[in-house]
Amino acid sequence: MRSNMPSGRAFASFLLVLSIIFIIPAPASSSQAEDALRNEKRLFSIEVREADITDVLRALAQQSGLNIILGEGVSGKVSVSFKDIPFRDALEIIIKANGLTYTIQNNVFWVGKKVDFSDEMAIETVKLNYADPAIAVPQLKGILSADGVAYSDARTNSVILRDLPKNIIRARTLLKSVDAPAAQVLIEARIVEASSTFSKQLGIQWGGAYNSGSDSVTGGQSLSTSTGGRSFAVNLPVASPTSGIGIIIGSLSSKLTLDLELTAAESKGDLKIVSRPRIATINNKAAKIHSGTTYRVKSSETTSTDTTTTSSSGLEEISTGIDLTVTPQISDDGFVLLNISTEKSEADFSRTVDGIPGVTEKSASTYVLVRDGDTVVIGGLYRSVESGTDSSVPYLSEIPVIGPILFKSKSKELQNEELLVFITPSILKHEKTEASIGNAAR
Numbered sequence: 001m002r003s004n005m006p007s008g009r010a011f012a013s014f015l016l017v018l019s020i021i022f023i024i025p026a027p028a029s030s031s032q033a034e035d036a037l038r039n040e041k042r043l044f045s046i047e048v049r050e051a052d053i054t055d056v057l058r059a060l061a062q063q064s065g066l067n068i069i070l071g072e073g074v075s076g077k078v079s080v081s082f083k084d085i086p087f088r089d090a091l092e093i094i095i096k097a098n099g100l101t102y103t104i105q106n107n108v109f110w111v112g113k114k115v116d117f118s119d120e121m122a123i124e125t126v127k128l129n130y131a132d133p134a135i136a137v138p139q140l141k142g143i144l145s146a147d148g149v150a151y152s153d154a155r156t157n158s159v160i161l162r163d164l165p166k167n168i169i170r171a172r173t174l175l176k177s178v179d180a181p182a183a184q185v186l187i188e189a190r191i192v193e194a195s196s197t198f199s200k201q202l203g204i205q206w207g208g209a210y211n212s213g214s215d216s217v218t219g220g221q222s223l224s225t226s227t228g229g230r231s232f233a234v235n236l237p238v239a240s241p242t243s244g245i246g247i248i249i250g251s252l253s254s255k256l257t258l259d260l261e262l263t264a265a266e267s268k269g270d271l272k273i274v275s276r277p278r279i280a281t282i283n284n285k286a287a288k289i290h291s292g293t294t295y296r297v298k299s300s301e302t303t304s305t306d307t308t309t310t311s312s313s314g315l316e317e318i319s320t321g322i323d324l325t326v327t328p329q330i331s332d333d334g335f336v337l338l339n340i341s342t343e344k345s346e347a348d349f350s351r352t353v354d355g356i357p358g359v360t361e362k363s364a365s366t367y368v369l370v371r372d373g374d375t376v377v378i379g380g381l382y383r384s385v386e387s388g389t390d391s392s393v394p395y396l397s398e399i400p401v402i403g404p405i406l407f408k409s410k411s412k413e414l415q416n417e418e419l420l421v422f423i424t425p426s427i428l429k430h431e432k433t434e435a436s437i438g439n440a441a442r
Contacts, residue, residue: 025096043084053078053098060091061109069114069151069160074100108160110222121147122165126172131179139178143171167276183283183427185336190422192262194271280428283330286339292321295347299355316356320345328425336425341365342378344419355420370425378421 021406047054053076061068082090094113095102103113108125133152136159140150148163150171159175161168200340265271274291281287295318303310327339343363351358368376390410397407 005354007151043086045083045085047081049079050077051079052076053094057109057111060087060094066104066109067153067155067160068109068111073113074111082084085292110162112335115416120164121162122168123162124168124172125153125156125158125160126155126175128175128179129157130181131175133159136175136178137427139174140171143167143174183330184280185283185330186278186280186426187287187289187326187328188276188278188424188426189289189324189326190262190276190420191274191322192271192420192422193274193417193419194265195417258387281326281328283328286325286327289324289326290321292319292323292345294319295357297356318347318357318359320347320359322419322421324421324423326423326425331428334427335369336372336427338370338376338423338425339365339424340368340370340376340378342421371428372425374424374427376423378423379418 028319054070054074054077055076057070058068078094078098080094082093087231091102100111100113102109103123104110108123110123133154137150137152140159140161144150144161144163144167148161148167149160151160152158159171161171165173262271262273266273277289277291279287279289296315297318299314299316301314302314304313323343325339325341327335329339331337341363342365343361345359345361346359348358370376374390390408391410393407397403400409
């Protein structure tokens with residue numbers, strides 16, 4: 001008696017024979033795929049023993065360029081031996097021999113029990129442009145009947161429906177209503193290094209101060225979200241933080257005025273605009289902005305053994321700068337709730353280990369409610385900058401010996417610089433989004 005081969009080995013042989021003898025390019029569209037299956041005239045041979053029918057059917061569907069969905073009742077083993085037989089005939093023999101039936105619609109190869117394919121059931125594929133089909137399918141739970149099913153196809157970003165025609169119409173309407181582009185917000189940031197008094201000259205309305213060093217919060221009146229007033233408490237002046245990082249929140253209502261003020265101040269040398277990044281993000285999704293400097297410093301390492309001491313050198317990268325993470329949430333009244341996280345790091349060359357400087361890091365986070373198009377200001381990020389000047393009297397300072405002593409001088413001045421971060425959220429309008437919402441409402 002001839003023993004059966006293991007199913008895994010038999011299936012591997014089946015794939016090998018199929019890939020060599022039956023090789024056709026995948027059809028370009030669903031109609032072409034169905035026509036190719038119906039009109040396939042070439043012959044091929046196949047032999048499998050005790051192979052899982054689901055593996056065999058998936059391999060057949062893959063070679064024909066069709067998607068396949070197997071019903072719950074599709075199971076069991078199959079042993080077939082075909083020689084020079086049309087592809088469609090082999091498919092029908094395998095399916096019918098196991099008490100199954102199939103249908104091909106919209107490039108989908110459905111296999112199931114005969115009871116699953118009553119004349120009343122219909123199949124439809126709904127293509128989604130924006131929504132995730134895996135997220136959309138659970139929303140159809142109350143729309144489809146007990147016998148209805150919905151599958152998500154990530155490859156084509158579509159939902160495949162099988163149910164009564166009236167339920168498919170309802171499901172299609174729901175899918176189209178949720179298939180709308182998500183609202184987007186343009187985040188414009190301006191990172192500025194300015195003198196400690198520049199924020200007062202700019203006329204910023206400060207709303208409060210948070211000091212992570214002393215865990216204290218100061219502020220003026222309670223926050224107001226009404227469209228007739230500011231969305232910040234006003235507390236003038238704001239006390240400078242004593243330790244740690246002080247994050248101070250303020251507001252400006254005119255982006256045009258801000259641009260003019262910054263440009264004028266930069267031309268006078270009162271400030272330096274470090275960067276002006278712009279990034280768009282989807283509602284409730286984080287936008288990340290980084291502006292910084294990477295230092296490459298020479299480092300050395302000494303390795304000692306019982307007999308030798310070896311020294312080696314290399315380069316270490318020290319990344320510093322400011323990192324902003326902004327997550328917007330759009331409200332119906334034209335405001336944007338911003339979840340802002342800021343982190344600032346600086347290289348401290350006064351503290352080095354093996355030539356590698358230490359890094360001072362400061363971070364804070366806050367929630368701010370701002371009107372669409374208004375500007376949030378983050379201040380309180382200070383640093384001390386030492387500047388030196390040389391002055392001399394022409395000609396007299398060049399007299400040997402006494403000239404440099406009497407007619408030359410050097411002075412050093414310690415100045416405080418403030419890092420200001422201006423964040424302007426602008427809600428991007430989508431005509432297509434509004435039209436989709438309007439159609440869904442109707």
